[in-house]
Amino acid sequence: MAVAAAAKTTTTSSSTMASSSAPPKMVAVVAVLLALCIISAAGQLDVGYYNKTCPAAEQIVRNETATAIKNSPDLAAALLRLHYHDCFVQGCDASVLLDSTPTNTAEKDSMPNGSLRGFDVVARVKDELEQACPGTVSCADILALMARDAVSLARGPSWPVALGRRDGRTSSAASCGELPPLHADVNLLVEAFAAKGLDVKDLAVLSGAHTLGKAHCPSYADRLYASAGCATPDPALDARYADRLRMRCDSASADGDGGNSSTAAAPASELDPGSCTTFDTSYYRHVAKRRGLLRSDASLLDHRFTRAYVLHAASGRYDGHFFHDFAVSMAKMAAIGVLTGDQGEIRKKCNVVN
Numbered sequence: 001m002a003v004a005a006a007a008k009t010t011t012t013s014s015s016t017m018a019s020s021s022a023p024p025k026m027v028a029v030v031a032v033l034l035a036l037c038i039i040s041a042a043g044q045l046d047v048g049y050y051n052k053t054c055p056a057a058e059q060i061v062r063n064e065t066a067t068a069i070k071n072s073p074d075l076a077a078a079l080l081r082l083h084y085h086d087c088f089v090q091g092c093d094a095s096v097l098l099d100s101t102p103t104n105t106a107e108k109d110s111m112p113n114g115s116l117r118g119f120d121v122v123a124r125v126k127d128e129l130e131q132a133c134p135g136t137v138s139c140a141d142i143l144a145l146m147a148r149d150a151v152s153l154a155r156g157p158s159w160p161v162a163l164g165r166r167d168g169r170t171s172s173a174a175s176c177g178e179l180p181p182l183h184a185d186v187n188l189l190v191e192a193f194a195a196k197g198l199d200v201k202d203l204a205v206l207s208g209a210h211t212l213g214k215a216h217c218p219s220y221a222d223r224l225y226a227s228a229g230c231a232t233p234d235p236a237l238d239a240r241y242a243d244r245l246r247m248r249c250d251s252a253s254a255d256g257d258g259g260n261s262s263t264a265a266a267p268a269s270e271l272d273p274g275s276c277t278t279f280d281t282s283y284y285r286h287v288a289k290r291r292g293l294l295r296s297d298a299s300l301l302d303h304r305f306t307r308a309y310v311l312h313a314a315s316g317r318y319d320g321h322f323f324h325d326f327a328v329s330m331a332k333m334a335a336i337g338v339l340t341g342d343q344g345e346i347r348k349k350c351n352v353v354n
């Protein structure tokens with residue numbers, strides 16, 4: 001099978017793509033075991049880290065996250081994205097949560113982070129945890145747990161989260177160049193992921209996070225209209241789908257950069273139309289039909305491995321595999337550049353250093 005052959009050319013987690021269907025329960029167990037292997041390879045983090053110091057930590061996070069998502073189902077997307085934007089910039093150290101100061105513009109106020117949401121929910125969880133176990137649970141761990149819970153509450157997989165991250169003391173808007181650029185082609189995406197220790201399979205799998213949430217018009221408008229840099233709308237976009245998108249998104253937005261502070265106020269479209277609050281494989285079906293909303297989604301069809309993965313997941317016969325793969329890749333992402341031991345600090349409030 002093409003996808004299995006392509007999988008062999010990649011490293012680490014790539015070899016975990018199985019070629020036959022397995023009962024979901026067994027797949028979930030395998031995913032958990034694999035995630036644990038990856039976590040122990042990462043070394044310093046531990047699934048039972050708060051067992052003695054704050055045994056209720058995971059339950060508190062879960063309860064608050066569940067309440068927030070019940071009231072506002074689109075928050076699952078926001079919480080998942082927060083963790084990704086945290087880990088890709090300066091490691092998973094909650095630097096994305098810090099406020100700017102009079103002398104420093106923080107990540108939060110950088111262009112690619114203009115439409116991040118969910119900061120208030122994270123702050124509520126932190127307040128609860130500070131009451132239960134003061135000065136114990138880091139904001140970086142909270143982000144990792146909330147991302148996991150958000151996915152499972154959206155009917156996706158769950159996995160054990162290794163804990164023990166500490167919070168960074170710095171945050172700089174300038175570092176946000178570490179996030180893959182909005183207009184990157186697949187080769188640049190592969191490079192950006194490799195720079196974080198993630199392989200091409202992780203790219204194909206984690207892009208599946210776009211099964212949740214929305215993108216605002218400035219993030220994709222340049223694909224809909226001819227512009228100075230581009231004589232025609234993006235030929236990689238299905239023409240009828242592009243027609244529909246143009247109804248919500250005028251050509252003025254095509255001159256934007258897709259990430260400035262006005263992005264969040266622009267009209268938005270579902271990244272996975274019809275199922276953007278449910279974690280499933282329908283995102284891949286849209287991408288396979290050239291209806292991936294963002295350039296990064298569409299570009300998955302331009303690389304042998306990512307294309308094979310998209311078509312595999314789009315078939316609808318391997319949902320269990322995708323869930324398993326997602327758990328494994330999330331565990332890898334959650335270990336990027338973590339601070340442990342006596343590095344960093346445990347913030348009292350997630351938006352300011354102690």
Ligand code: HEM
Pocket residue numbers: 076077078080081084115117180181182189206207209210212213214215216217218219258263264271294296
């Ligand atoms: C492969 C490179 C990626 C690029 C270029 C990218 C880019 C984007 C952009 C431009 C948006 C829409 C922003 C807006 O218009 O408001 C978005 C939304 C989103 N991204 Fe990504 N992304 C990438 C990977 C990821 C990964 C790895 C994750 C999580 C593991 C993720 C999770 C999300 C989610 C959940 C949303 C929806 C957010 C919401 O509804 O508030 N993305 N992404």
